[in-house]
Amino acid sequence: MTTAQGTFPALVLNADYRPLSYFPLSLWSWQDSIKAVFLQRVNVVDEYDQVVHSPSYEFRLPSVISLKDYVKTGNRPAFTRFNVFLRDSFSCQYCSGIYRTEDLTFDHVIPRSRGGRTTWENVVTACAPCNLRKGNSLPKEVKMHPLRRPDQPSKFLLQENGRAFPPNYLHESWRDFLYWDSELDSL
Numbered sequence: 001m002t003t004a005q006g007t008f009p010a011l012v013l014n015a016d017y018r019p020l021s022y023f024p025l026s027l028w029s030w031q032d033s034i035k036a037v038f039l040q041r042v043n044v045v046d047e048y049d050q051v052v053h054s055p056s057y058e059f060r061l062p063s064v065i066s067l068k069d070y071v072k073t074g075n076r077p078a079f080t081r082f083n084v085f086l087r088d089s090f091s092c093q094y095c096s097g098i099y100r101t102e103d104l105t106f107d108h109v110i111p112r113s114r115g116g117r118t119t120w121e122n123v124v125t126a127c128a129p130c131n132l133r134k135g136n137s138l139p140k141e142v143k144m145h146p147l148r149r150p151d152q153p154s155k156f157l158l159q160e161n162g163r164a165f166p167p168n169y170l171h172e173s174w175r176d177f178l179y180w181d182s183e184l185d186s187l
């Protein structure tokens with residue numbers, strides 16, 4: 001089994017048994033998980049069948065771990081391109097099309113050339129054709145207004161939006177802790 005995170009990743013839950021993060025899903029490599037188990041920072045909630053050996057130990061790799069100390073994640077998400085896309089659910093705010101990250105751009109509602117700033121309130125997700133069409137115009141000049149008034153999202157909103165995008169790989173032991181909006185039938 002190989003994933004983007006390497007082999008045998010562990011799902012990391014906060015002390016309240018909710019995933020630390022949905023999107024990207026909080027996963028640790030088995031090496032990091034084992035280290036945290038030895039340092040007694042986490043509880044093992046579930047395990048893989050896979051066993052690892054050291055000269056003096058034999059143990060099964062954890063598939064789900066929970067932090068012993070609750071980590072406060074704060075409510076102010078970082079202002080990043082990705083989080084803007086996530087806030088807007090990967091849909092162009094002008095034509096409502098849904099695109100892959102690499103096909104999306106970052107549009108200034110009030111263009112920088114007209115004094116617009118790079119803030120949560122002035123930046124929206126746009127597909128390349130819409131971005132090009134809008135160019136350096138104000139929304140009213142080209143009659144292109146964002147579908148949703150842009151603002152700073154809460155971490156909660158980003159988590160909620162992230163739940164609509166389950167990763168390609170999900171181990172069965174993770175299911176009890178994840179509540180995806182879409183079906184899990186394809187597993």
Ligand SMILES: [Zn+2]
Nearest residue numbers: 092095127130
């Ligand atoms: Zn568009």
